[in-house]
Amino acid sequence: MAELLVEKTAPAIKIDRVTKTFPVPFTRQAIVAVRDLSLQVEPGQIYGLLGPNGSGKSTTLKIILGLVAPTRGKSEIFGHDSRTVGSREAVGFLPESPYFYNYLTGAETLAFFGKLSRLRGPTLRTKIDETLALVGLSEARHRRLSGYSKGMLQRIGLAQALIHDPKLVILDEPTASVDPAGTRDIHRILLNLKRRGVTVLLSSHLLSQVQEICDRVGILAQGALVREGAVEELLALEDRTEVVLRDASPELLREIGALAQKSGAEVVEERKSRTTLERLFLDATENLASEKRRTSTAERPTSNGEPPRRDPS
Amino acid sequence: MQHRVFSPRRLAAIATNTLTELTRLKIFHVLLLFALFLIGSSLFVARLSFQQEFQVLKDIALGAMSLFTSLLAILATARLLPQDRADRTVYTILARPVPRFEYIIGKLAGVLLLLAISMLVMSALFFVVLFLREQATSAAAARGMAGLSAEQITVALANNHAEIFSANLLPGLVVIYLKACLLAALTLLISTFATTNIFTVVTTVIVYFIGHLQATAREFWLQEQGASWLGRAFLASVALLFPDLQLFDFSDEIITGLAIPLALFGKVIALGFFYIVLYLLLAIAVFNTREL
Numbered sequence: 001m002a003e004l005l006v007e008k009t010a011p012a013i014k015i016d017r018v019t020k021t022f023p024v025p026f027t028r029q030a031i032v033a034v035r036d037l038s039l040q041v042e043p044g045q046i047y048g049l050l051g052p053n054g055s056g057k058s059t060t061l062k063i064i065l066g067l068v069a070p071t072r073g074k075s076e077i078f079g080h081d082s083r084t085v086g087s088r089e090a091v092g093f094l095p096e097s098p099y100f101y102n103y104l105t106g107a108e109t110l111a112f113f114g115k116l117s118r119l120r121g122p123t124l125r126t127k128i129d130e131t132l133a134l135v136g137l138s139e140a141r142h143r144r145l146s147g148y149s150k151g152m153l154q155r156i157g158l159a160q161a162l163i164h165d166p167k168l169v170i171l172d173e174p175t176a177s178v179d180p181a182g183t184r185d186i187h188r189i190l191l192n193l194k195r196r197g198v199t200v201l202l203s204s205h206l207l208s209q210v211q212e213i214c215d216r217v218g219i220l221a222q223g224a225l226v227r228e229g230a231v232e233e234l235l236a237l238e239d240r241t242e243v244v245l246r247d248a249s250p251e252l253l254r255e256i257g258a259l260a261q262k263s264g265a266e267v268v269e270e271r272k273s274r275t276t277l278e279r280l281f282l283d284a285t286e287n288l289a290s291e292k293r294r295t296s297t298a299e300r301p302t303s304n305g306e307p308p309r310r311d312p313s
Numbered sequence: 314m315q316h317r318v319f320s321p322r323r324l325a326a327i328a329t330n331t332l333t334e335l336t337r338l339k340i341f342h343v344l345l346l347f348a349l350f351l352i353g354s355s356l357f358v359a360r361l362s363f364q365q366e367f368q369v370l371k372d373i374a375l376g377a378m379s380l381f382t383s384l385l386a387i388l389a390t391a392r393l394l395p396q397d398r399a400d401r402t403v404y405t406i407l408a409r410p411v412p413r414f415e416y417i418i419g420k421l422a423g424v425l426l427l428l429a430i431s432m433l434v435m436s437a438l439f440f441v442v443l444f445l446r447e448q449a450t451s452a453a454a455a456r457g458m459a460g461l462s463a464e465q466i467t468v469a470l471a472n473n474h475a476e477i478f479s480a481n482l483l484p485g486l487v488v489i490y491l492k493a494c495l496l497a498a499l500t501l502l503i504s505t506f507a508t509t510n511i512f513t514v515v516t517t518v519i520v521y522f523i524g525h526l527q528a529t530a531r532e533f534w535l536q537e538q539g540a541s542w543l544g545r546a547f548l549a550s551v552a553l554l555f556p557d558l559q560l561f562d563f564s565d566e567i568i569t570g571l572a573i574p575l576a577l578f579g580k581v582i583a584l585g586f587f588y589i590v591l592y593l594l595l596a597i598a599v600f601n602t603r604e605l
Contacts, residue, residue: 085411092408093409103337116406116409118323157405170408
């Protein structure tokens with residue numbers, strides 16, 4: 001049976017009034033994991049599904065992927081019912097804290113998942129090389145996953161989700177247990193996917209990270225969608241405006257305050273602009289790393305054993 | 314790319330990956346060593362009882378092979394599905410266009426490949442041991458037949474050879490493999506609804522013993538309780554659910570040198586296939602309804 005897999009007019013993901021309950025064994029009770037959930041993700045968007053632990057994020061992702069059947073309602077991927085196997089032809093998925101087969105090397109892992117998507121021969125080999133390079137694991141391609149760090153496992157997980165050029169990538173807590181530099185790399189990869197028209201749905205409880213890269217977000221609480229919309233719209237405070245000044249003198253600030261008061265406005269807060277802790281961390285670690293690289297290059301002897309010449313500049 | 318409901322390539326990828334996983338397990342190496350030890354020790358035991366040397370040798374070797382392949386089938390299969398669930402690897406596989414039946418068949422195919430390789434290695438070792446013992450005993454026998462003509466000695470040694478490498482060895486080995494395949498399919502079925510490896514292993518071992526005892530129990534029941542329809546229905550359902558594993562043992566025929574009737578061999582093969590397919594279909598049905 002053949003079927004067309006990506007219908008261009010259909011939303012990448014459409015969840016319509018989905019409810020999922022799990023019966024509690026030996027009782028007549030049931031746990032409601034997802035409650036009357038409806039949402040839609042358009043092609044090319046990065047959509048963030050937010051919520052505290054136990055809010056129903058992972059169950060929602062599993063319903064979308066057809067791993068769990070909804071008690072009520074319907075889920076579709078590019079217009080195809082999620083319960084059909086064919087709907088997952090153009091989907092890549094990274095589960096939360098994946099382990100994979102630790103007896104395989106990085107390259108073998110990608111070969112296995114590539115074969116499941118019916119890649120083979122030179123195409124498969126090329127895709128393995130490209131994807132390993134994309135996630136920065138080319139050097140570790142022949143190492144077994146048992147020797148990978150958590151961050152590397154997350155990267156190989158992302159690589160297996162991308163090996164077959166999916167149109168939709170679903171990531172469950174993609175930056176959990178990844179350091180800030182790794183997180184930034186993953187964000188860069190996701191933004192690059194977006195530029196190529198790939199739809200990304202990610203779940204996370206790391207709000208600042210989601211804010212950085214997502215176009216839209218949905219906030220889940222106790223299985224229900226409590227807020228949903230474009231990030232800019234959700235975060236904007238309609239009655240407030242920020243003006244960022246450089247080298248403003250105290251006199252100028254006083255004048256601005258007086259002007260605002262005169263026009264009936266109120267200066268709510270006046271403070272120094274701040275960087276983020278993440279930016280500070282990245283700048284500090286990157287500066288140190290580049291300093292080390294410079295030092296080691298300068299100290300390395302030349303091929304004839306003489307000390308290196310210093311750049312006159 | 315268009316979706317294919319069934320893809321031999323996907324199935325082969327799962328099967329070969331399962332085989333790789335199992336061959337890299339330490340338990341497999343330990344069990345292989347165990348089998349090698351048993352077959353090797355049979356050589357030693359055979360030396361002690363000169364009269365029935367090859368009978369004892371075959372008895373121990375076939376028994377060890379049957380035990381080893383059964384253990385391997387149960388222990389190797391029991392961990393496959395729970396491990397994939399624990400590592401969440403099952404999500405990454407089934408989140409791709411992989412039907413659940415392909416996943417289950419691929420896992421079983423991997424185990425059957427492992428069992429086939431194990432049987433080939435053990436059989437080769439068994440035949441090497443037989444050959445070496447034959448060489449040793451033939452030389453001794455030839456020395457003992459010093460008064461006979463060369464032709465008589467040749468005939469006697471040829472008879473010896475035919476008895477040692479009897480034609481019934483092959484079906485005996487096939488049936489041992491089939492029994493292990495059946496146990497692997499049964500273990501896979503139990504692991505589709507079990508929550509722990511221990512439950513799977515213990516339940517399969519219980520079924521293993523029921524399978525070995527059911528023929529005796531059935532005869533005893535029919536003698537004691539008579540043949541009421543209720544009793545017959547009960548026995549029929551037990552017989553249908555649990556295979557009569559005693560049937561998968563031709564060691565008596567092999568040891569005593571009796572020919573294995575083709576009809577009996579065919580019946581055992583058919584029964585083995587019936588149970589493997591039955592358990593596989595049930596495993597697919599259960600796994601299809603499971604929420605991951």
